[in-house]
Structure formats: C-alpha cells, structure tokens
Amino acid sequence: METGREGFVKFSQGVNVLLSPVNTMKRMIARLQRPTLPVFGYSTNKNRIVHVDSLQDQELQQLNQLLDWNCFVVDNRGRRFGNGAWKGKRIEPQEIPDRRIVLLHERFDLSDKHVLEVGCFEGIHTVGLSMFAQKVTAIDSRIENVVKTIVRCAMFGYNPVVFKHDVEEHSAGTRIPDVDVIHHVGVLYHLRDPVTHLIELGRHCRLGMMLDTHYCRDEEARDEYEVSGKTYRYKTYRESGYRDVFSGMYDHAKWLRLADIRTLLSQAGFKKVDVVEDRQERNGPRLLLFAERR
Numbered sequence: 001m002e003t004g005r006e007g008f009v010k011f012s013q014g015v016n017v018l019l020s021p022v023n024t025m026k027r028m029i030a031r032l033q034r035p036t037l038p039v040f041g042y043s044t045n046k047n048r049i050v051h052v053d054s055l056q057d058q059e060l061q062q063l064n065q066l067l068d069w070n071c072f073v074v075d076n077r078g079r080r081f082g083n084g085a086w087k088g089k090r091i092e093p094q095e096i097p098d099r100r101i102v103l104l105h106e107r108f109d110l111s112d113k114h115v116l117e118v119g120c121f122e123g124i125h126t127v128g129l130s131m132f133a134q135k136v137t138a139i140d141s142r143i144e145n146v147v148k149t150i151v152r153c154a155m156f157g158y159n160p161v162v163f164k165h166d167v168e169e170h171s172a173g174t175r176i177p178d179v180d181v182i183h184h185v186g187v188l189y190h191l192r193d194p195v196t197h198l199i200e201l202g203r204h205c206r207l208g209m210m211l212d213t214h215y216c217r218d219e220e221a222r223d224e225y226e227v228s229g230k231t232y233r234y235k236t237y238r239e240s241g242y243r244d245v246f247s248g249m250y251d252h253a254k255w256l257r258l259a260d261i262r263t264l265l266s267q268a269g270f271k272k273v274d275v276v277e278d279r280q281e282r283n284g285p286r287l288l289l290f291a292e293r294r
C-alpha cells in the first residue's frame, strides 16, 4: 500500500509532484536529438569482433541502420558498430569487458559459473560476461533490447541465452533460471517495487551478486510503501516510459535507502555485503556492491 504522495500535504512533496512532469518532458525532448557520429577512424576501445571485422563498410552501415542502436562498440578496423543514444548519451565507444565485470570475475571466478544478467540493454555487458563465464543468461523487459543483445553477441561469436522477461511482471510466462552469480547493473533504480524484486531474486542465486545502483539518502526518502507488513521509505523517481529503452517499465521508480538495501540483501540470503564504491553521479548517489551467500 502506498501512503506517500497524497497530494500537496507537505510543501516538499508538492514541489516534487509539480516539477516531475516538467523534468520528464525536458528529458524526452533532449532524447529526440539523435547524435551524428562518425563511422570510421576510432582509435580507442577497439575489439576483435569476429563477424563484423570481415564486413565491407557498406554492410556495416546497413547493420547499423537495421536496428535502432543506442550504444556502440568499435571493431578491429576502427569502425563503429551500433550508434549513440542522443546528444551526450553513450556517444563514446563502450569498453568490453566493462571494468566491473573484471571485478566480478576476480571475486567469483566465472569460468565454471552460470551468470544471470538482469537488464541486458544492447548486450555490451553480455559480451563481456560471455568472455569469462561458462554460461550466460540475459534478460530484459524490452523485446527490442533482447533482439539487439542477440545480434551484438552473435557478431562477437557468442551465443548466450537471451529472452524477454520483466522482473516486475509476476504473471510473466517466462521464469528466471537458478544461477550461480547475478550481474545487476543499472536496473534496481528503475523498478517500482525494488523490495519484492530483491527478496525474490535471492532465491535464484547460489553464490553471489554484483549490484550497481542509485540509492537515496535518508533525507530524500519522503515517500513510503509497505511490503509484507514492513514499511520502506524511498524517493520517487519519474520514469520516461516504455519507448525510452533505458527506462523502467512503469511511470515511476522507487529509490531505496542504502540501509534498506543491505537489510533486504541479508533477508534474501546474502550474509556478506561489501560496498566497494559509493559515488555521486549527476542523478544522485550510486553504489557498487558485492553480496555473497557465505
């Protein structure tokens, strides 16, 4: 049951309600400006991409136009595979493997592990995980992200299991598999019920999880909701809708407090939690943590 956001009772809550649609509209307008990026001449973050390196320039350009890519990597010949999202967003070549995946491998030795990636977007992390793990299963709530992930991975010569699954859609016909390790980056702060999600996810994980997420500071947690008789305070974050491929699936997300994230992980069976980074980003505080069962 949601008890916060009951109109304009508190001034701070009222301001929050009034500004949110304006900010959402600004965000949507910014996102209409597609970047114009060069196709050739990149010298950083080059990758050997087995089925792209061999393409003719014109075929690669066709591949880039076939799907509505929102991030890109660079092949061995310095050419762009994919596209930027909008002005200022993902306009640099993405690094594979992402530095956090290297940390995940150092912690859990992925070589004989099955890894679940939650919210795979366009498959950049899926490729990185496939380089280290025995098996990778990747899920995302948007079918277009699923398709782009499959194509991206196939071009790199990897074949992870990828399917559409909304982690908040409880009647979903698909099921989360039981895995050894979970990669959970950039998704928790897009969920409208992160509490239930964390508790349920724990059941599918044998060893541990890497979680990278925004959270809210105590003084920002002005709203509250109840799950299984316990009340959680949170900050409301307006989401940008289904068509924004980075976004959550619903109108808002709930940003939890760090103390609650720790408690929930413990409740989910992760007895050891190491917060290895706590950084301030443009949208708010963000952490990187490793949670382990032992």
Ligand SMILES: C[S@@+](CC[C@H](N)C(=O)[O-])C[C@H]1O[C@@H](n2cnc3c(N)ncnc32)[C@H](O)[C@@H]1O
Pocket: 118, 119, 120, 121, 122, 125, 139, 140, 141, 142, 145, 165, 166, 167, 168, 169, 185, 186, 187, 190, 191, 245, 246, 247, 248, 249
């Ligand atoms: C901000 S992006 C992060 C992508 C990627 N993990 C990264 O760090 O670059 C959030 C991703 O989570 C997906 N997503 C959002 N809500 C989801 C949900 N309820 N279930 C599964 N995936 C979701 C989005 O479609 C998007 O691909």
